[in-house]
Amino acid sequence: MSTLLFLIGEAFVNLRRNALVATGAILAVFVSLALAFGALVFNELVRVNTLQWQEGDHLIIFLKDEGGPVAHSELLSQINDYPEVKNAWYLDKAGAYQEFLEIYSDQPALAATVTAADLPASIRVELEDISTYQEVQFRLVGHPLLRRLSVFSEGIERLLSLTGVLNSIGIGLVVLMGASAVVLIANTIRMAIYARREEIAIMKLVGAGNWFIRVPFIIEGATVGLLGGGLAAAAVFASHNLLERIPTDILIRFQADQGFLLSRAILILAFGGLAGFIGSSLGLRRFLRV
């Protein structure tokens, strides 16, 4: 017990002596883990956003006022008969105003300039299969009531084609950056061993066992990994907070679930510690033959 405390103490004294190199390693691990963590979060954002589209409104058909609710409901029943359409529903001017107020609830000045009459009624369409949105688009081309078809379609298409790629890139980044964190720490530890080789020789001469010499280095590596991982988690939390301020009505939601963020942050932290452990073990290999 007192031996372990002693070895932990040794590790921190050594870290302090080696502050410059250790700081460099911590920052480098921070960058690679932040990238890895960022990739995880980005993937989650993509998943959440595409999920929203899968479940929610896939198309928004903004209508001209002509004909009024009667003509509108006629079109609605037509659209509901399209084979591609799973469900369509009507949002009248009052509903649109309500939605507008919700979206801009944090900007009352803007809301005050708009009345229900200024906003178009619309038909919201949920598709059976969102890749068929263009068929619906074609069916509606030139319809007299059509004011504008929602912009979501392009976003959907682009994101759908991207999610697969983004996911692979994200996973690749996580693996690559994780590996580079391990290598970085292994290198740092090797440098620390080199710098202290005379002291190590003396320690061995006095009868220090291999583990007595190894443990402080391993603690050192794990600390570097944990600090780098901690910084990475903090940085991703901070940038997520910034992203969250972007209003949510535009194409993409920038919020990831806090629970998700927290669990991934713990994962990244644990990974940092593990990378430190593996890295320092690698750095210690080959050395320490008596």
Add this chain to the structure above:
Amino acid sequence: MIRLHNVAKVYDGGVVAVQEVSMDVRKGEFVFLVGPSGSGKSTLIRMCLREEKATRGKIWVAGKDITKLPTWRVPYLRRTVGTIFQDFKLLPTKTVAENVAFALKVTGCPRSIVRRQVNTVLELVGLSAKTDRYPRQLSGGEQQRVSIARAFVNRPPILLADEPTGNLDPATSVGIMRLLDRINRTGTTVMMATHDFAIVDAMRRRVVQLDRGRVVRDQSGSGYESSDET
């Protein structure tokens, strides 16, 4: 305590440093290893610590055949053998007390005992007033006292010294030798390699003389140069 049987050491590259050396050092003996530079004194001491492996022959230290010792047991060997070197080999980032304590920490000795033992031993070598200094803040003689304290702190049965007075002036050397003599009188076996004929002549102990790796003289109560009395 230390027994060598037909020991030879050939370094990589073919240098024969030690050959056909047999000797037996009994418990409580004080042995000087003398001989010209390059005659194999340091090599012999390093083999007794398993810093080098003997190429041929057998070496028993404290009853164990250390030529067969598995690597992981080597630290245990070194805890039964205190070592003192010409260049002191102190840890530069540790204080006097921490340097001495280190030899006990490696054995997993509890802190309270470490503190007590360290204080006792530092008193013995006359450094109680300088326990918190760093090695660079000490004179050569003081540094050597620290290394003697470290070598002796866990009461090893054997002490090996390779030119412990090599970097010290004659007066300081006498002080160091007095310490080693006192430690020897507590029953510790001491083997010391040296060029310092004044010391060897003054102490009149067993002298083993090496030349080109061979034992050419092994004489009790002798001096640096061969003497006819036995």
